[in-house]
Amino acid sequence: MVKGVLFDMDGLMFDTERLSLEAWRFAGRQLGFAPRDEFLLALRGSMGDEARAKLQREFGPGFDYDRTRQVRLAYADSWIEQHGMPVKPGLLPLLKELKARGIPAALATSTTRPTAWGYLTRAGVKDYFAASVCGGEVERPKPNPDVFLKAAGLLGLDPGTCMVLEDSPNGIAAAHAAGCIPVMVPDLTQPDPALRALCARVVPSLDQVIPLLELL
Known part of the structure; x- marks a missing residue:
């Protein structure tokens, strides 16, 4: 039992997974990279250094993980503030x-x-x-x-x-x-x-x- x-x-x-995908697309448009949905779906559950490493392998060693995270979270927070959870x-x-x-x-x-x-x-x-x-x-x-x-x-x-x-x-x-x-x-x-x-x-x-x- x-x-x-x-x-x-x-x-x-x-x-929020759909919201997360749209936040990634928004960050890509803002910061100049093109995330593939297949890659983003596989990334779910990753965090910290592991997520950073996967993203840098996908987009190159110069990928700005911290800035991208800020843009994504700001987008999601704005959406939730407007529409609710x-x-x-x-x-x-x-x-x-x-x-x-x-x-x-x-x-x-x-x-x-x-x-x-x-x-x-x-x-x-x-x-x-x-x-x-x-x-x-x-x-x-x-x-x-x-x-x-x-x-x-x-x-x-x-x-x-x-x-x-x-x-x-x-x-x-x-x-x-x-x-x-x-x-x-x-x-x-x-x-x-x-x-x-x-x-x-x-x-x-x-x-x-x-x-x-x-x-x-």
Whole structure:
């Protein structure tokens, strides 16, 4: 039986992966580079020095990672300020159900804490999370298992009793490597047979997660 639920954030709780792609395109127009969607999708979950290295391999050693990040975040912040947080359907009912059942939730995201906490606050869901692990707070990013192992530890739970909700291949690989119960809620990437094999379940939306709490 599931004793805890570990949540990814971008693309899972919030429809921010599409916003991120548009922020990358905007930064490319502003700073003179042309990002490929395929590369950006594969980049999800990377952070810090690893992301910097991948970007410099893609765009050259002179790629200004820090300036690009500033432009991207400013674009996303402006969009959210104007339109509000794009909350995925089913998020709030799921969080309320977990609270009612006494099943703790933890955030496990590659996004930095100031940004992640700002998103949760704007969406009005911050208080539903008993613990959180954000970008830069573990040694190795997804697809390594570190973020989920730490999140489970903060909840005082064995990883094998924790359901992980993820939308990306890197996240599912990390959840599987951690020995958790990976449940994929696809966003921009649909699972191929190899990725599906790593999942305990694949469901189309967060609305479909509640019945799994007693099945897995």
